Amino acid sequence: MFFKQFYDQHLSQSSYLVGCQRTGEAIVIDPKRDIRDYIEVAEAEGLTITHAAETHIHADFASGIRDIAAKLNVNVYVSGEGDETLGYKNMPDGTIFVKNNDDIHVGNVTLKVIYTPGHTPESISFLLIDKGGGSSVPMGLFSGDFLFVGDVGRPDLLEKTVQVSDSTEDSAKKMYQSIQEIKALPDYIQIWPGHGAGSPCGKSLGAVPTSTLGYEKINNWAFQAPDEATFTTELTTDQPEPPHHFAQMKKINQYGNEYFKPYIVYPAGDKSLQTFDVRTRNAYHGGHRHGTVNIPFDKNFINQIGWYLDYEQPINLVGDNQTVQDAAYVLQLIGFDLVQGYVKPKDEVISQHVHSKDITGKEKNVLDVRNDSEWNQGHLEQAVHIPHGKLLGTEVPFDTNEPLFVHCQSGVRSSIAVGLLEKKGFKNIINIKEGYKDIGKDV
Template sequence: MIIDPICDLSSYIRVADEESLTITHAAETHIHANFVSGIRDVAIKLNASIYVSGESDDMLGYKNMPNHTHFVQHNDDIYVGNIKLKVLHTPGHTPESISFLLTDEGAGAQVPMGLFSGDFIFVGDIGRPDLLEKAVKVEGLSEIGAKQMFKSIESIKDLPDYIQIWPGHGAGSPCGKSLGAIPTSTLGYEKQTNWAFSENNEATFIDKLISDQPAPPHHFAQMKKINQFGMNLYQPYTVYPATSTNRLTFDLRSKEAYHGGHIEGTINIPYDKNFINQIGWYLNYNQEINLIGDYHLVSKATHNILYNLLDMIMCLDISYHKLKFKHNLFIVKT
């Protein structure tokens, strides 16, 4: 089973093949804003059963889903063999947000082991409630989400402290204010260290959650719509030399290399862990772009863009294989 799949399924298929397994199920915790979801791809390409939240009104819920999609509700159970996932409706980050409480019944356990929390609980923080308001331009959704988040936190406080927390994001993600660097946690640890579990006054909680949230990257609003309504299935890409200079052009090299010589008018965004968030500020979904870097670097960046910002680059024209500078012009050599 895959939780919150990205649209490029190749890594999941490779791991499944290596373990002689078949991918039969996938589930999603919420409608994502920071990467292109692969939940529809899993159903159509792998003929797997998929599970998404049915806990939303018609305006904000999933659209254009495959016919065999399961829309789950609070307290529903999903079984994958002897593994049980109990659905918990945990709104706040989004109205439809759900978490999955895992119990390994095959091992004889009658108590849950861990929680796939999506963007509900992170290590040291919780999901921000303002992204939906910014995406659909409906005033007041941030405060509604913050109130829902307060109730969602209260609803899980009685779960055992040993419950493992498996969040959807870690440090560096713009889906919260101060996400921790470690990949997993426990509910008991979060009760002791996460501010959201120690703030018992609802008004103060709401104020803390909404205030000082970083501005979301420019592409989040469009990404939200893509994942709500669906898009063309992911297709493999080819890196090839650029044929036009009249496009927004990003130089992926280090700052030092860029300062040593660059094409006038280009934007330097080094390819590192912050690349997607930074490039998302500049991109227009109706505009093709160019990328500058060696073949390996451009290939990696293209792959990253494809599963995070896929819809905008269906006709992307990219890559300078070798770069020479002469009078602020460049020469492409393959």
């Protein structure tokens, strides 16, 4: 049997290629929109991708399940469990909707379907048995967003992204039952999750890419909860706000999207478009065009820019050519194909410099752009709290002509907030250096 994990650091997402070396057949589990890597590896190993399967309708990236069906003419397997109204729509002809205890055969490799709801109503996992290798016992579990290293999938995305009222607690209870069911599997099976650290699909995902069920039973908090009520409270408390693009991902992955097609970004013709500056924070602070929003192109790029994308409106990017091309490609992985142009920093009219300084604690106008849980753990008495992802749609209750001190926890989100506040008309913005974490205890 051939096995390979593909990990995308921008999405904090894992997908998998499994092949039967005797028959030359292969399956892709949870493909992303760009399927070229899977094809390249399969061909190098002498395999043909004949199957593709998905664990659930994803909320954080654009699925490649329809792309792979159309471009490779493979057998596609998706969940037939859960609420039909929330399930897959517009799937390719011949799609197989699998349910609990169904088997998927890829040559001499068998994937047994296990229904594991909680993260989503239709969530399934795949238990792999390598019969071609002479085994009659399972090797591992493709757990999707049900079970992570050190955590389990969040249960609140239906309510927060699809507006299914009062669904969070019910989903948490289903997650508890899924955990109880999975306990019956052997401790030695490997856990192959859909995400790693940095993903907003859970609140405490581990950075190690794989685990074993026995290890998770000992170390994962979800297996330690003494009862359903305790588990539900823990799982539903302090889940981070999902970026706005999650709602778009749910729609795209449930109903379908345009097929992936890479493109080149050329110099911007219309500089009036919403513009994101993908340079480093220090470069942006040194000078930028008024109203451009700084989202550095790093591993947190998607989780930050996802708050501000309008999927009906094209954008420009500021940065060097290669970084802009890379950023545009990564945006395609969340289904956004509307980077219209790029602007080189030297071609910009650099008129705004971010003034950064420490805070004394006596400042009159202070804006805290951290999330709710950070705010609840401590904040400046005079501060007004508006999470950075909600700034564009929220009235900021300060005089636009007066100095405004803005901070987050470490300086990243407050840097983003600068451009947003400029767009709202603020003229004297001071970014608090290094954020709340470095504000003195005496303050």
